[in-house]
Amino acid sequence: MRRFLPxxxxxxxxxxxxxxxxxxxxxxxxTTWPTYSGDYSGRRFSSLxxxxxxxxxxxxxxxxxxxxxxxIKSTPLLAGGILYVTVPDNVWAVDxxxxxxxxxxxxxxDGGDHIGNRGVGMYGDWLYFETPDAHLVCLNxxxxxxxxxxxLADVKLGYFATMAPLIVGNHVIVGVSGDVTDVPGFxxxxxxxxxxxxxxxxTEPKPGEPGSETWPAHSDAITHGGGMTxxxxxxxxxxxxxxxxxxxxxxxxxxxxxxxDNLYTCSIVALNPDTGKLVWxxxxxxxxxxxxxxxxxPIVFDADFKGAPRKLIAQASRNGFFFxxxxxxxxxxxxxxxxxTNWSTGIDSTGRPIRNPAKDATPDGALVSPGxxxxxxxxxxxxxxxxxxxxxxxxxxxxxxxxxxxxxxxxWGGRDHNLWAExxxxxIDYQTGGIRWxxxxxxxxxxxxxxxxxxxxxxxxxxxxxxLALDAATGTTLWHTNVxxxxxxxxxxxxxxxxQYVLYGVHDMMFAFALPAAP
Amino acid sequence: MPNCKPAPFLFAVSLCFSLAAAPxxxxxxxxxxxxxxxxxxxxxxxxxxxxxxxRAPDLVRSxxxxxxxGGDLLGPVIRAGRPDKGMPGFPFTDAQVADVAAFLHAxxxxxxxxxxxxxxxxxxxxxxxxxxxxxxxxxxxGGCSGCHSATGDLAGIxxxxxxxxxxxRMLAPHGPPPKATVTLPSGETVSGxxxxxxxxxxxxxxxxxxxxxxxxxxxxxxxHDPLQAHRDLMTRYTDADLHNVFAYLETLK
Numbered sequence: 001m002r003r004f005l006p007x008x009x010x011x012x013x014x015x016x017x018x019x020x021x022x023x024x025x026x027x028x029x030x031t032t033w034p035t036y037s038g039d040y041s042g043r044r045f046s047s048l049x050x051x052x053x054x055x056x057x058x059x060x061x062x063x064x065x066x067x068x069x070x071x072i073k074s075t076p077l078l079a080g081g082i083l084y085v086t087v088p089d090n091v092w093a094v095d096x097x098x099x100x101x102x103x104x105x106x107x108x109x110d111g112g113d114h115i116g117n118r119g120v121g122m123y124g125d126w127l128y129f130e131t132p133d134a135h136l137v138c139l140n141x142x143x144x145x146x147x148x149x150x151x152l153a154d155v156k157l158g159y160f161a162t163m164a165p166l167i168v169g170n171h172v173i174v175g176v177s178g179d180v181t182d183v184p185g186f187x188x189x190x191x192x193x194x195x196x197x198x199x200x201x202x203t204e205p206k207p208g209e210p211g212s213e214t215w216p217a218h219s220d221a222i223t224h225g226g227g228m229t230x231x232x233x234x235x236x237x238x239x240x241x242x243x244x245x246x247x248x249x250x251x252x253x254x255x256x257x258x259x260x261d262n263l264y265t266c267s268i269v270a271l272n273p274d275t276g277k278l279v280w281x282x283x284x285x286x287x288x289x290x291x292x293x294x295x296x297x298p299i300v301f302d303a304d305f306k307g308a309p310r311k312l313i314a315q316a317s318r319n320g321f322f323f324x325x326x327x328x329x330x331x332x333x334x335x336x337x338x339x340x341t342n343w344s345t346g347i348d349s350t351g352r353p354i355r356n357p358a359k360d361a362t363p364d365g366a367l368v369s370p371g372x373x374x375x376x377x378x379x380x381x382x383x384x385x386x387x388x389x390x391x392x393x394x395x396x397x398x399x400x401x402x403x404x405x406x407x408x409x410x411x412w413g414g415r416d417h418n419l420w421a422e423x424x425x426x427x428i429d430y431q432t433g434g435i436r437w438x439x440x441x442x443x444x445x446x447x448x449x450x451x452x453x454x455x456x457x458x459x460x461x462x463x464x465x466x467x468l469a470l471d472a473a474t475g476t477t478l479w480h481t482n483v484x485x486x487x488x489x490x491x492x493x494x495x496x497x498x499x500q501y502v503l504y505g506v507h508d509m510m511f512a513f514a515l516p517a518a519p
Numbered sequence: 520m521p522n523c524k525p526a527p528f529l530f531a532v533s534l535c536f537s538l539a540a541a542p543x544x545x546x547x548x549x550x551x552x553x554x555x556x557x558x559x560x561x562x563x564x565x566x567x568x569x570x571x572x573x574r575a576p577d578l579v580r581s582x583x584x585x586x587x588x589g590g591d592l593l594g595p596v597i598r599a600g601r602p603d604k605g606m607p608g609f610p611f612t613d614a615q616v617a618d619v620a621a622f623l624h625a626x627x628x629x630x631x632x633x634x635x636x637x638x639x640x641x642x643x644x645x646x647x648x649x650x651x652x653x654x655x656x657x658x659x660x661g662g663c664s665g666c667h668s669a670t671g672d673l674a675g676i677x678x679x680x681x682x683x684x685x686x687x688r689m690l691a692p693h694g695p696p697p698k699a700t701v702t703l704p705s706g707e708t709v710s711g712x713x714x715x716x717x718x719x720x721x722x723x724x725x726x727x728x729x730x731x732x733x734x735x736x737x738x739x740x741x742x743h744d745p746l747q748a749h750r751d752l753m754t755r756y757t758d759a760d761l762h763n764v765f766a767y768l769e770t771l772k
Contacts, residue, residue, distance in 0.1 A: 156586050158631075180631050182580050220572065224580050252634070340754070358758070363644040365686060366758055398753040400690060402636045408571040410579045410630030417636070419691035420750050442717055464717040480719060 018080025018141060019125040022169055026237055033078035033492050035232070036119050036164040041300040042234035043383040045452050046493045050500035051515060052455030056469045056479045062501055062514040063099030067092060072505040073116035073378070073488045074164065075449075077127075081496060082141070083503075084122070085510060088114040088132050088162070093144060097496055099512060105144035109133040112160040113178070116488075118232065118378075121165030121172060123192040128172050130161035136174055136195055150195035152176055157183050164232045168242060168273045171198060175229025175244070179291075180411050182224035182250040185265075189276060199276030203227030203246050203264050211281075214261040221258040226250030227265040231295040231378060235273065236311070239328055242273040243313055245295035248288050253361040253372075254405045254413030261286040266294045268315060268323075270330060280330030284317040286352055289360045290343065290401065290416075291372035292319035299383045299390065305333060305431060314430055316381050316392035318374035319343070321353050322433045336433020338426055339375045339396050343368055361401035361414045371399025372416045373445060380449030380490035382458070387472050389427040389436055391458060393446040397421040421445045425460055427475060437475035441468070449490025451502070459502055461487040467504050467511070483511055545628060546621035554622030561609055562619070570626050575606065579626045590620035642682040646766055648759065653767030656760055662748060663764070669771055677769045686765050690749065697744035699723045701733060713742060 020034050028047045029038040037044045051059065069087045076083040076094070082102060083094040089109055093102035112132030120139075121128040126147060127139040133155040138147040152174060153159035158181030166173040172190040185203040190196065204225045205211035215222035228247035235242050249258060249265035264278075266285035271278055284294045298315045305312065305324075313327035320341040324334035332351025337344075344353040359368050374395065381392045398419045405413030423446035427436040441462035448461030457478065458470040465486055469479040489505035502513045559568045565575035578584050587593045594616040600608035611619070657663040667673050680688060699713040701721060709731060711723040721740045722732035 154582070154586070157582055158585070180634060181585070181627075182630075220577055220580070224577075362758075364647040364762055365645065367690075367753070367756055367761060369753070400687070402640070404633060404636055404640070407569055408567075408577070410571065410577075410626075410633060412634035415634050415636050417687055419687075420753060440718070462717065464715070464719075466717070466719065477718065 018082055020079040020122040022123065022167060024079075025167060029078075030495055031078075033076065033494050034122065035077070035166060036075050037232065037234070037297055037380060038492060040168075040235040040237065041383075042297040043299045043301060043385075044297075044380050044450065044490065044492075045382055045384050045454075047454045048493055048495050048500050049453060049455035050495060051453065051457065051493075051502060053457055053471055053478055055515060056455070056457050058515060059469065059479055059481075059502070059513045060516045062499075062512040062517075064512070065092070065094050065099040065101070065510040067508045067510075069508045070114070071116075071488050071507050072510065074119035074505070075380075075490055075492050076503060076510065077120050077122055077164070078492075078494050079122055079141075083510075084120045084127060084141070086117045086119050086129065087508070088117045091120060091127065091129055091139065091144060093141070094510070096494065096501070099510070103144040105129075105139055105146070107131055107137060110155060112155045115160075115177075116162050116378075118162055119164035121167045123167045123170075123172065126192060128165040128167070128174070128192070130163060130165065130174060132160045132162075134159040134161045134176055134178075136161070136165070136172070136190060138192075138195060148195050150190070152188060153178075153183075153186075157181060159183060163230050166232050166235065167192070168235050171273055173233070173242065173273070175231075177228050177230040177247075179226050179228060179248060179250055179252055182226065182410060184223060184225060185227035185229055185247055187229045187244055187271070187276070189273065201271060201276040201278070203229065205263065211263040214263040216257070216259050219257070224250060225258065225262060225265060226252070228293070229295070230293075231297065234298055234300050234313075236300050236327060239311070240273065241270045241279060241327065243298045243300065243327065244269050244271065245293070245298055245315065247293035247295055248285075248291050251405065251409040251411055251413040252291050253289055253401060253415065254403060254409030255287055255289040255360065257408055259287075262288070266292060266319075268294055268298050268313070268325070268330075270327070282323065282325055282330045282332060283352055284315065284321060284323055285319045285355075287355060288319075289355075290319070290368060292317070292370075292374060294318065295378075296376060297380055299381060300327060301383050301385065303385070303388060303430065312430070314383065314390055316376055316390065316394070316428065318370075318377060319353065320370050320375035322390070322392075322428050323351065324430055324433070334431070334433045338392060338428055338433070338435065339370065339394050341369050341375070359401075361403040361416070363403050365400040365402050367419075368399055368401050368416070370395060370397040371418050371421075372401075373397060373399075373418065373421075378449075379447060380451075382450040382452040383430070384452040384458075384472050386454060386456070387427070387452075388430065389472070390430045391425060391427050391450045391452060391472075393423065393441070393448060393450060393460060394426045395421050395423045395445050397445065423463060425450065425458070425470065425475065427472075439470055439475040439477075448487040451491040451493060453493060459491045459493075459504070461504070467491075467513075546625050550618050550621035551625040554618035554620070554625075557611075557615055558619050558622050561611075565606070570623055575604075578623055579630050584623050584627060587620055587624075590616040593620050593623070636683060638681060638683060640681075640683040642769065645682050645686055645762075646769060648762030648764070648766035650763070650766040650770050652759075653763035653765065656764055657767055661752065661760070661764060666745060666748065673768065673771055676771045678772050682769065685768060686761075689765060689768060690752075690761065692746060692749060694746050697742050697746070699743070700741045702739040702741075703733070704737060713744075716740065716742065
């Protein structure tokens with residue numbers, strides 16, 4: 001692939017045959033997939049249309065890559081014909097045309113939660129990978145050798161790290177995970193060459209700063225308030241705003257010690273990527289006590305709203321509500337439930353659902369929809385500019401929430417037990433929040449994200465081990481195949497040598513599907 | 520936050536995976552008891568008897584406590600105090616330091632494990648409803664007596680399950696698979712226990728015990744799921760209803 005490199009960069013670094021320049025992240029993903037969601041918008045939409053609604057029925061297996069590992073929860077990053085696939089402590093470089101392993105890197109964590117890893121970020125020839133013991137590792141993409149590693153947070157305090165770093169200019173944006181202990185969340189910008197901290201934004205304000213009034217005074221609650229940053233955010237290069245979904249407050253289910261809205265937990269925030277300064281915020285779940293973090297990919301798109309073009313951002317949030325905001329200001333435009341919930345008594349004047357305290361966790365159990373696993377979760381949503389629909393893998397999930405804490409709560413202070421769940425793909429009209437169509441995907445919790453393409457196809461999985469291709473306009477099934485296990489990641493696509501591939505993670509394998517090739 | 524379910528299984532091949540972090544080892548209960556006593560008498564006035572803070576900081580959340588191993592970091596602070604913050608030193612022996620450290624680590628573990636409701640969760644916390652109101656709901660609005668009987672299948676139910684398990688089972692019971700009838704294009708019908716049904720396929724075990732499956736587009740499927748009534752109750756139950764019914768079931772010893 002031929003590239004035209006800026007002279008300054010050419011002088012500073014070797015030729016980037018397989019590498020990725022920051023400006024490559026501004027292009028539509030076709031021969032690359034340069035970020036977790038494919039591009040900065042987070043819409044997980046591809047302009048490719050070789051595979052389309054008229055021929056998807058003949059989709060066939062192109063290759064399988066087997067990691068021999070725990071389940072893959074990452075989206076592969078693609079550059080220079082090489083895919084980078086991760087699970088906790090492990091990165092594989094895989095030939096995107098054949099599925100053959102190029103190299104494997106393994107890291108030995110000093111403890112930490114190994115719940116999942118979402119993928120790598122790439123800057124030039126370098127990959128950025130988070131570890132269960134809350135380090136950021138920089139690898140040489142040519143051979144997987146380690147360049148440096150830096151600690152993001154202390155694993156002994158309960159932090160770990162899972163998200164796919166996001167590269168914005170010369171910033172490596174990284175977040176952290178961990179809510180079994182009451183530690184503060186933050187988002188870091190790191191130097192791509194050294195890992196040195198450029199800025200850190202804590203998800204709770206310092207006492208006395210704006211937002212601190214949403215925490216109790218004369219208490220340690222604000223400095224132990226949680227708010228993790230465990231999913232990759234999105235970016236608007238024109239407004240130069242970074243958008244990030246913030247995790248739940250701590251203690252998780254016990255809110256008595258933290259009266260107030262608890263900013264900026266369970267919020268969507270807009271930050272200046274060069275300084276880490278907060279520009280605006282919107283809080284989907286004020287004073288959350290159900291683990292409904294607001295980390296679900298906030299999708300950036302430009303479209304008409306009430307007849308006028310507008311810069312928008314939308315999230316289908318874990319609490320069961322869809323939110324549409326003006327992304328320049330954070331002003332709420334639409335709030336509407338995308339599943340039937342029972343925890344809110346209405347919508348306030350700023351577009352936030354009003355929590356019904358009767359549905360907080362109780363010692364004897366409160367029946368709540370959705371449960372803490374959420375009306376949706378890490379599974380990627382998609383926005384398709386052709387249909388104007390926002391797609392989410394949605395769960396109708398009933399759960400009973402117990403408050404176990406006596407006295408001052410530490411950690412979770414309770415837990416919910418899942419009772420019943422049924423899942424659907426739902427297509428949301430962003431202008432109203434209305435559900436355009438619903439496609440049931442079965443009993444239990446859907447765990448697969450959504451990809452849509454210019455071929456009019458929506459790819460996702462059901463709860464019966466099927467990979468599904470649906471008509472993005474109507475939700476009608478176009479094709480399906482049983483892949484033998486569920487998927488806990490989100491599909492992606494690319495085209496190389498004139499052939500379009502759709503990648504789907506199944507347990508520890510990546511399945512690549514394409515239209516049949518000559519033998 | 521738990522962003523996903525724990526990995527249900529692991530394919531161990533040639534790779535070395537350290538799974539979840541090894542939790543701090545559980546301190547010796549006798550040391551914890553001694554440490555608690557020591558802590559309450561020497562430290563509780565300022566740090567709170569449960570170590571969650573009072574005039575002085577919450578030690579369950581303390582980075583120092585979380586990084587401490589067996590008193591290696593706590594000992595020097597206990598003995599020297601923090602004069603700048605008004606904390607005097609305490610001339611603890613090594614054994615006393617180790618006991619207080621054991622108590623504080625036990626408190627940390629309680630916090631870490633607070634996301635699990637223990638199986639022996641006390642009945643007193645769950646029993647807030649009215650048994651007579653629960654009986655009325657059971658026999659009336661809930662429709663429970665359509666399938667269940669206090670003297671039949673539910674006789675002695677409260678003696679068979681711990682309270683938390685009983686409440687969860689009452690809301691989301693496990694039961695035999697639903698019954699299904701499949702009508703083939705020929706008009707022939709096959710009935711049996713449902714094995715699987717989704718958008719594309721249906722499978723059942725027929726009366727002779729054989730597994731059979733069909734493409735759904737070729738057959739008509741009727742499923743009778745007796746547990747559907749429990750699912751339907753999710754949107755009808757008030758919290759008071761469910762606590763009343765639970766209180767009633769708890770009388771069925």
